[in-house]
Amino acid sequence: MVIRELELAGLPQASDPPIGPLSALLRRLTWPFRRGRAPQPHPATGFYTDTTVCIGCKACEVACKQWNQLAADGLNWSGNSYDNTAELSATSWRHVKFIEQFAANGRPTYPDHADSGAPSREVTLDQLLSGGGADRWLMMSDVCKHCVAAPCQHACPTGAIIYNEFANVYIQRDICNGCSYCIAACPFGVITRSDFDGHSHKCTLCYDRQRDGLVPACAKACPTASIQFGPVDELRDRARKRIEELHARGVPEAYLYGDEPGETYSELHSFYLLIDRPAIYGLPEAPFNPWLHLIGDYMRTIVSGLATVAAILAVLFLQGS
Amino acid sequence: MRGDVQMRTMESSYSTKEVTKVPGWHGLVAWDLLFNNLTTGLFLFAAVGELALPGLLAPVAKAAYPVALVFLLTDLMLLVLDLGDPLRFHHMLRVFKPSSPMSLGTWSLTAYSLPLTLIVAIEAAQALNLLPAGSIVLEWVRKLAVVVGFLPAFGSLAYKGVLFSTSSQPGWKDARWLGGFVANSALMLGCAEMLAMSVLSGHSKAAASLRTVLMLLLLLNIIPAGLLFAEFHNTLSRLYRERQVYLALVLPFVGGTLIPLILLLVGDSAPGILGAVSLILLGSLAIRSLIIKIPHASREK
Numbered sequence: 001m002v003i004r005e006l007e008l009a010g011l012p013q014a015s016d017p018p019i020g021p022l023s024a025l026l027r028r029l030t031w032p033f034r035r036g037r038a039p040q041p042h043p044a045t046g047f048y049t050d051t052t053v054c055i056g057c058k059a060c061e062v063a064c065k066q067w068n069q070l071a072a073d074g075l076n077w078s079g080n081s082y083d084n085t086a087e088l089s090a091t092s093w094r095h096v097k098f099i100e101q102f103a104a105n106g107r108p109t110y111p112d113h114a115d116s117g118a119p120s121r122e123v124t125l126d127q128l129l130s131g132g133g134a135d136r137w138l139m140m141s142d143v144c145k146h147c148v149a150a151p152c153q154h155a156c157p158t159g160a161i162i163y164n165e166f167a168n169v170y171i172q173r174d175i176c177n178g179c180s181y182c183i184a185a186c187p188f189g190v191i192t193r194s195d196f197d198g199h200s201h202k203c204t205l206c207y208d209r210q211r212d213g214l215v216p217a218c219a220k221a222c223p224t225a226s227i228q229f230g231p232v233d234e235l236r237d238r239a240r241k242r243i244e245e246l247h248a249r250g251v252p253e254a255y256l257y258g259d260e261p262g263e264t265y266s267e268l269h270s271f272y273l274l275i276d277r278p279a280i281y282g283l284p285e286a287p288f289n290p291w292l293h294l295i296g297d298y299m300r301t302i303v304s305g306l307a308t309v310a311a312i313l314a315v316l317f318l319q320g321s
Numbered sequence: 322m323r324g325d326v327q328m329r330t331m332e333s334s335y336s337t338k339e340v341t342k343v344p345g346w347h348g349l350v351a352w353d354l355l356f357n358n359l360t361t362g363l364f365l366f367a368a369v370g371e372l373a374l375p376g377l378l379a380p381v382a383k384a385a386y387p388v389a390l391v392f393l394l395t396d397l398m399l400l401v402l403d404l405g406d407p408l409r410f411h412h413m414l415r416v417f418k419p420s421s422p423m424s425l426g427t428w429s430l431t432a433y434s435l436p437l438t439l440i441v442a443i444e445a446a447q448a449l450n451l452l453p454a455g456s457i458v459l460e461w462v463r464k465l466a467v468v469v470g471f472l473p474a475f476g477s478l479a480y481k482g483v484l485f486s487t488s489s490q491p492g493w494k495d496a497r498w499l500g501g502f503v504a505n506s507a508l509m510l511g512c513a514e515m516l517a518m519s520v521l522s523g524h525s526k527a528a529a530s531l532r533t534v535l536m537l538l539l540l541l542n543i544i545p546a547g548l549l550f551a552e553f554h555n556t557l558s559r560l561y562r563e564r565q566v567y568l569a570l571v572l573p574f575v576g577g578t579l580i581p582l583i584l585l586l587v588g589d590s591a592p593g594i595l596g597a598v599s600l601i602l603l604g605s606l607a608i609r610s611l612i613i614k615i616p617h618a619s620r621e622k
Contacts, residue, residue: 005597013505020518028408029411032409032411032412032415033415061532064514079332079334080335086588087342092324095333099335115445122402143460151489154420154421155421155423155487155488156418157412157413157416157421157423157424157427158409158412159415159416159432160412160418175405175409175411175412175415176405176406176408176409176412177404177405177406177412178404179403179404179405179413179423180344180345180346180405181344181421181423181484181488181529183343183344183345183484183491184341184343184344184346184488184490184616185488185489186341186342186489187340188340188341188344189340189341189342189469191342193344193345193405194340194405197406198404199405199406199407200405251483255395258491263547265400276335279335279336280335280336281335282335282336282338282340283340284340288489290486290487290489290494291420291487292489293486293487293494293497294420294483294487294555295351295485296366296420296497297482297487297499297500298479298483298500300497300498300500300501301479301483301500301501301503301504302479302499302504303501304480304500304501304502304504304505304545305475305478305501305504305505305508306504307505308504308508308509308538308541309365309369309508311537311538311541312366312369312370312508312534312538313369313373315533315534315537316369316370316374316378316530317373317374317533318372318375319530319533320374320377320530
């Protein structure tokens with residue numbers, strides 16, 4: 001059953017006193033301009049996602065949909081292994097990615113078979129315990145990155161996208177007017193405009209749960225602690241220890257993505273432990289904040305415009321004289 | 322780890338997909354971009370012309386402002402219709418964020434609409450004999466409105482290209498000269514509109530002068546257009562076949578610049594000039610549609 005909570009919100013509430021059409025119009029016009037009192041800031045919170053322990057159970061997706069009452073997207077054939085969510089959307093704020101890394105010729109790359117060239121896909125317990133060879137499944141639960149300097153927040157012309165008291169990037173759904181500039185600005189392809197209400201939607205980092213002192217639904221549901229929630233500083237320490245542990249255990253390719261600011265992008269409050277290139281997981285190799293070009297682009301525009309005006313004036317005056 | 326080298330050569334299907342999502346900006350936005358340029362270009366050109374050479378261009382400029390207002394209203398309507406929730410358009414005015422080109426643009430368009438409306442209202446009231454036609458005070462108020470409108474009109478023009486170039490969308494994000502191209506192109510469109518109005522209203526001296534200016538602006542526009550398409554080239558080459566890229570660049574150039582330039586050079590007949598202006602408009606729409614389409618094409622690819 002598809003739950004359409006937005007339809008419910010549109011229905012008249014029994015507690016609302018009846019108002020005339022003029023009052024309703026006036027209220028509609030003026031209430032977006034009202035400001036509430038800003039809440040006291042809290043330590044920045046976020047997610048640390050350890051992809052090495054993700055088992056692709058999609059409990060996070062289900063928990064997210066259930067808690068946030070997000071409509072189902074249908075079970076579509078994406079062609080990506082067990083991935084039938086395909087991408088983050090206005091109604092899927094969590095998306096588990098499945099990356100199958102198997103030999104292109106269909107042969108398993110377990111050493112015994114690889115050496116003999118036998119086209120068998122049988123795997124023995126000994127092989128599995130000895131490391132499993134080269135073939136592997138990578139899984140990653142993707143979500144909004146809650147960037148410290150978020151291009152979407154920078155772009156939003158209505159002030160709908162804010163940093164809340166937990167330093168999370170939050171879309172005020174009653175303010176967003178669906179201009180889509182945040183979608184154009186996001187380098188991670190997170191935000192999506194809903195066809196249903198025309199507004200932009202994404203992970204809220206369970207703002208409502210956090211305010212009540214609860215852990216976000218996805219982190220709560222994750223059975224392997226792949227998704228960890230907490231104060232970002234603590235998460236970073238935890239993640240760095242995990243990296244050291246993995247390196248010591250013979251996984252030298254493990255690294256953190258987004259835990260520190262780069263030359264062209266801020267750190268992420270939702271960062272990842274990865275063991276392959278970011279692009280393999282559908283993440284940008286080197287995210288770029290488009291606002292770094294803002295002043296230069298304006299300068300070129302102004303210079304170009306003024307040069308054209310000067311040229312117009314020059315020709316007009318030459319002709320006039 | 323065993324087999325590491327072999328694994329690194331394997332790409333996932335996520336890696337071949339565009340990471341960014343495309344905003345639902347389609348044909349409506351191409352028209353919005355055109356009408357934005359038509360209104361701001363016309364106003365700026367009329368204002369510059371009227372203030373610099375009032376004897377020659379003021380009569381045409383007076384006719385230009387109502388047209389600019391009609392184009393502005395059309396543009397605003399397109400902007401509203403393009404929103405996911407058009408009834409929330411006024412939410413744009415909740416905050417003033419100069420760091421957001423869309424916010425700056427909204428405020429610039431709002432600020433630009435006020436003096437433009439005042440100018441048109443004064444002209445309309447004078448035409449309807451509601452206000453004295455020869456009033457010096459009114460003329461000064463009108464001129465003040467023209468001067469005051471200059472900055473927000475320029476802001477309304479400048480934000481548009483920067484709005485696209487400061488995004489993460491394929492093609493647009495590399496377009497450092499998009500704003501420069503739009504600014505130059507809008508003034509060229511303004512000149513073309515003024516020329517068409519001069520021809521239609523029989524101001525032959527103004528038309529002769531504007532014809533020369535338009536030829537110069539057509540030539541000047543090749544510089545930012547060339548720089549822009551050099552920046553787009555890699556993206557376009559990735560998306561389209563070489564022949565398609567060639568056609569996408571050559572057709573608007575030949576149809577929207579070269580042929581109009583020849584028509585303007587050949588003679589000053591009204592059909593020739595109006596034909597040139599029409600081709601410039603069509604070429605401008607084609608280029609804007611191509612620019613808007615790039616992220617969509619990239620996503621489909």
